[in-house]
Amino acid sequence: MKRRLAFLLMAAPWLALAQPRPNMFERLQRMSPGERRRFLNRIPPDRRMELERRLRQLEEIPPDVRERLRREYDEFQQLPPERQAAIRKILKDVNDLGPPRRGRVQGAIGMLRRMPPSEREQRMNSKRFRDNFDEAEQRLIREALEVLPPLPPPPPPGEEKL
Numbered sequence: 175m176k177r178r179l180a181f182l183l184m185a186a187p188w189l190a191l192a193q194p195r196p197n198m199f200e201r202l203q204r205m206s207p208g209e210r211r212r213f214l215n216r217i218p219p220d221r222r223m224e225l226e227r228r229l230r231q232l233e234e235i236p237p238d239v240r241e242r243l244r245r246e247y248d249e250f251q252q253l254p255p256e257r258q259a260a261i262r263k264i265l266k267d268v269n270d271l272g273p274p275r276r277g278r279v280q281g282a283i284g285m286l287r288r289m290p291p292s293e294r295e296q297r298m299n300s301k302r303f304r305d306n307f308d309e310a311e312q313r314l315i316r317e318a319l320e321v322l323p324p325l326p327p328p329p330p331p332g333e334e335k336l
Contacts, residue, residue, distance in 0.1 A: 198225075199232055200244070260321040267314055279311055283318045287325040294319070 202210055202225070214222045232240065250258065268279055282303075286294045297303055298316070307315065 199229065202229060203232070257321065264314070264318045264321055268318070271311075271314075275311065279307070279315060282307065282315055283322070284325065286315065286319055287322060288327050 202213070205213065214225065217225070235243065250261070253261075268276060268283070271279055286297065289297065298312070304312070
């Protein structure tokens with residue numbers, strides 16, 4: 175569940191970073207297996223392997239989540255270039271963290287994005303928060319909260335999707 179949450183936290187902008195050309199993954203998904211194979215056979219092997227890996231990852235995402243990510247990507251594309259660049263920088267900085275720290279920072283960003291601003295500030299000023307994240311991670315989390323839009327609060331217990 176935590177891996178999925180961390181993935182969802184970053185997936186839409188990640189798709190923006192990952193796309194070699196606008197709508198490339200969408201076009202590839204709409205192709206028949208034969209069309210896709212012919213297309214992939216025309217590109218260099220290392221790029222083909224990377225595209226195939228990313229397509230497999232995308233196909234593993236449930237259709238409703240994939241559709242939500244597509245909408246978020248479309249919204250991302252509508253942002254001014256400076257804002258897109260700021261989001262890409264934050265995502266790169268988070269992804270550059272080592273695996274154990276990256277997951278904790280992603281989880282904190284996701285949790286804090288769901289909180290009202292006053293509660294978020296209180297949490298980030300707490301001793302527990304300062305003890306759990308070093309100064310660089312705290313700065314990164316704050317920067318992420320400045321550029322990423324807030325998320326809706328999680329559904330109340332018992333109303334979660336199964």
